[in-house]
Amino acid sequence: MDYYDIVIIGSGPAGMGCAFTIIKEKPSLKILILDKNKYSTGGMRNDCKMNFTYPIGFPLDYWEKDVANSYLEEVTEFFQPNILDKKNIERYQKRATRLGCELLEIKQTHLGTDGGLQLIKDLLKRLDENGVELALDEEMLSIDAESHAISTSKRCLNYGKILIAPGRQGFQFLQNVMKSLDVPYIDNIVDIGVRVETKVDHYPIVKDYYDPKFYFPEKVRTFCTNSGRAHVVKEKYVTSRGDDWYSVNGHAYSTTNKEQQSDLVNFAILKTVKLTAPLASGQQYAENLGVNAYQLGGGKPLMQRVGDFRMGSRSKEATFNEDPYNFEPSLKGCCPSDISLAMPAKVLRAIWKAMKNLDTIVPGVLHPSTIMYYPEIKLYANKPTYLDDHFKVAEDIYFAGDGAGTSRGITGAWASGIRAARGMIQ
Numbered sequence: 088m089d090y091y092d093i094v095i096i097g098s099g100p101a102g103m104g105c106a107f108t109i110i111k112e113k114p115s116l117k118i119l120i121l122d123k124n125k126y127s128t129g130g131m132r133n134d135c136k137m138n139f140t141y142p143i144g145f146p147l148d149y150w151e152k153d154v155a156n157s158y159l160e161e162v163t164e165f166f167q168p169n170i171l172d173k174k175n176i177e178r179y180q181k182r183a184t185r186l187g188c189e190l191l192e193i194k195q196t197h198l199g200t201d202g203g204l205q206l207i208k209d210l211l212k213r214l215d216e217n218g219v220e221l222a223l224d225e226e227m228l229s230i231d232a233e234s235h236a237i238s239t240s241k242r243c244l245n246y247g248k249i250l251i252a253p254g255r256q257g258f259q260f261l262q263n264v265m266k267s268l269d270v271p272y273i274d275n276i277v278d279i280g281v282r283v284e285t286k287v288d289h290y291p292i293v294k295d296y297y298d299p300k301f302y303f304p305e306k307v308r309t310f311c312t313n314s315g316r317a318h319v320v321k322e323k324y325v326t327s328r329g330d331d332w333y334s335v336n337g338h339a340y341s342t343t344n345k346e347q348q349s350d351l352v353n354f355a356i357l358k359t360v361k362l363t364a365p366l367a368s369g370q371q372y373a374e375n376l377g378v379n380a381y382q383l384g385g386g387k388p389l390m391q392r393v394g395d396f397r398m399g400s401r402s403k404e405a406t407f408n409e410d411p412y413n414f415e416p417s418l419k420g421c422c423p424s425d426i427s428l429a430m431p432a433k434v435l436r437a438i439w440k441a442m443k444n445l446d447t448i449v450p451g452v453l454h455p456s457t458i459m460y461y462p463e464i465k466l467y468a469n470k471p472t473y474l475d476d477h478f479k480v481a482e483d484i485y486f487a488g489d490g491a492g493t494s495r496g497i498t499g500a501w502a503s504g505i506r507a508a509r510g511m512i513q
């Protein structure tokens with residue numbers, strides 16, 4: 088059977104952060120990175136805007152400010168980011184504060200989906216030059232902690248230490264691993280909301296601040312803003328019962344070429360929901376909402392113009408073809424609908440209130456042509472019981488990244504990979 092000192096499951100930023108730390112600090116160790124996809128590397132393929140300011144991307148349960156900042160320094164040192172300029176921040180901040188809202192000032196860089204791919208190529212080359220083996224199209228299936236062995240879709244192999252970092256899409260897989268290892272966990276938090284798409288002229292703040300992070304009352308926030316060559320996309324999920332559902336998302340290509348730029352911007356507006364008994368599973372709750380929306384939309388995500396929403400009527404095909412204010416939705420194949428039929432009242436009320444606040448801070452965003460796509464759901468919150476500060480869950484077994492609840496973004500995932508690596512080589 089093949090043996091590796093270190094096996095890393097998942098070639099996303101968490102897995103990469105771990106691999107780069109180990110080759111720097113213990114270069115003699117034999118490392119294997121395994122990824123079920125035919126290509127590397129996880130969520131860095133999407134948009135790749137990186138945030139370098141606490142607490143963005145760092146769940147407070149695991150990251151105190153000082154600890155996160157020291158890891159962020161290492162991430163910054165590694166990536167040497169070109170931080171984007173921001174303008175007129177105080178003006179927006181003043182307006183926000185007056186309404187009881189907050190605009191965070193975050194150090195950001197944006198590589199774009201294409202820039203992210205180039206970065207990944209460079210990172211893989213460096214790993215290869217340092218003797219790290221990368222096995223793509225190979226899925227980890229199960230683990231036997233006693234014999235330090237895992238089985239994959241292609242073989243069985245032994246590990247000295249293992250990091251499991253399967254990302255958000257590995258949420259269910261990670262739960263299966265935790266059950267097999269008897270690792271206690273909860274997953275009671277979920278973010279639910281809409282993706283908003285409008286013309287840049289209706290949300291001009293993005294010319295001053297690429298991804299403005301607004302915090303509103305009732306645990307609502309803006310998230311993942313994209314402009315330039317921006318698109319809304321859909322991601323398919325399958326429930327544990329085998330039902331399909333979609334969550335929408337967004338990304339943008341890098342471009343300085345004005346001709347390639349669209350005049351659209353998209354961003355998510357999400358509410359965090361924390362469940363308690365008897366249904367304490369964010370995943371089950373999210374799946375039910377996702378399936379409900381999928382059925383209502385005839386197997387498609389839902390979309391509604393703000394103008395229709397205000398009038399309490401559903402959007403129709405005609406709303407997307409004939410209205411003089413129209414712009415074409417960047418995500419084709421959604422169902423014109425009434426999102427209030429699908430969204431829980433408490434979530435919808437809080438999000439609409441936040442959007443009205445946002446429209447006061449950045450007047451124009453609630454233009455009648457603005458589109459709300461539903462659902463956008465983030466399942467971050469597997470919360471395993473960790474045995475130490477390095478995300479150890481059992482002897483020689485570590486978790487990191489978004490699927491394990493230790494991060495919510497590229498830089499946080501990378502930092503959590505470094506932190507796990509330090510535990511693995513201690």
Ligand SMILES: Cc1cc2nc3c(=O)[nH]c(=O)nc-3n(C[C@H](O)[C@H](O)[C@H](O)COP(=O)(O)OP(=O)(O)OC[C@H]3O[C@@H](n4cnc5c(N)ncnc54)[C@H](O)[C@@H]3O)c2cc1C
Nearest residue numbers: 097099100101123129130133136227253254488489496497
């Ligand atoms: C459309 C989109 C846009 C985004 N934009 C941004 C952004 O601009 N900025 C930002 O900070 N964050 C963004 N994110 C979030 C970001 O991608 C994640 O926070 C980050 O990638 C998490 O890193 P990770 O290493 O935990 O997981 P991932 O990057 O998801 O990597 C996990 C890897 O594990 C592999 N895997 C899963 N299960 C197994 C298994 N059983 N066996 C082997 N391999 C397995 C997966 O194939 C995957 O490659 C975006 C996400 C999406 C979906």
